[in-house]
Amino acid sequence: MEGERRPPPSGEVQGRRPVERVSWYDALVFCNRLSIIEGLIPAYNVSGVTDWETVNAPEVSDTAWNNVSVVTDSTGYRLPTEAQWEYAAKGGDPFAPGWVDYTYPGSNDANLVGWNWDNERERTHEVGKKQANGLGLFDMSGNVWELCWDWYGAYTNTDKDDPQGPQTGVYKVRRGGSYSTSVNRVHNSSREEANSSYPTEKRIDTGFRLALP
Numbered sequence: 177m178e179g180e181r182r183p184p185p186s187g188e189v190q191g192r193r194p195v196e197r198v199s200w201y202d203a204l205v206f207c208n209r210l211s212i213i214e215g216l217i218p219a220y221n222v223s224g225v226t227d228w229e230t231v232n233a234p235e236v237s238d239t240a241w242n243n244v245s246v247v248t249d250s251t252g253y254r255l256p257t258e259a260q261w262e263y264a265a266k267g268g269d270p271f272a273p274g275w276v277d278y279t280y281p282g283s284n285d286a287n288l289v290g291w292n293w294d295n296e297r298e299r300t301h302e303v304g305k306k307q308a309n310g311l312g313l314f315d316m317s318g319n320v321w322e323l324c325w326d327w328y329g330a331y332t333n334t335d336k337d338d339p340q341g342p343q344t345g346v347y348k349v350r351r352g353g354s355y356s357t358s359v360n361r362v363h364n365s366s367r368e369e370a371n372s373s374y375p376t377e378k379r380i381d382t383g384f385r386l387a388l389p
Contacts, residue, residue, distance in 0.1 A: 298355070322352050
């Protein structure tokens with residue numbers, strides 16, 4: 177964890193800013209709790225966790241969390257894979273009519289679609305203040321880095337259909353950049369492992385968004 181969260185800019189509401197200072201483990205707990213509330217089948221199974229409504233991530237061993245599995249035929253919320261995140265950031269199917277290969281999610285101008293070092297270097301903003309991309313998604317560029325399901329790993333040279341990262345690793349992937357990163361790190365393909373993306377790490381510039389199957 178680093179730094180202190182600054183208050184929202186004048187006229188903005190705290191509750192509409194993106195979540196941050198949450199670990200990858202915290203994100204899994206949130207996904208399953210929200211799924212239970214909405215009557216969905218929770219996506220994640222972690223050895224030793226039987227009550228998702230009361231568990232706190234530090235109460236269970238890192239080994240158990242890192243060996244989490246996705247429940248077959250689950251209908252609940254989950255973190256997107258890195259490939260799913262990039263597909264969404266780029267606006268969906270590249271073969272669809274009207275699809276444009278933008279540098280950033282929905283534009284070739286980073287400042288139109290995201291908060292970054294050029295237009296905000298101190299704090300997050302309410303979601304939806306910038307232009308949406310082709311799928312109607314906001315803030316996939318900048319504001320906060322977004323955690324993905326995958327362990328970080330080097331890309332391979334072979335084509336893959338809906339790939340996932342390596343089975344094990346040290347760091348989790350985060351995508352999209354944040355308010356405190358430069359323009360060249362908030363584009364559609366920007367990815368980072370850094371030493372800040374341990375699954376236990378909580379940082380002021382990192383959050384997540386959810387996906388449904």
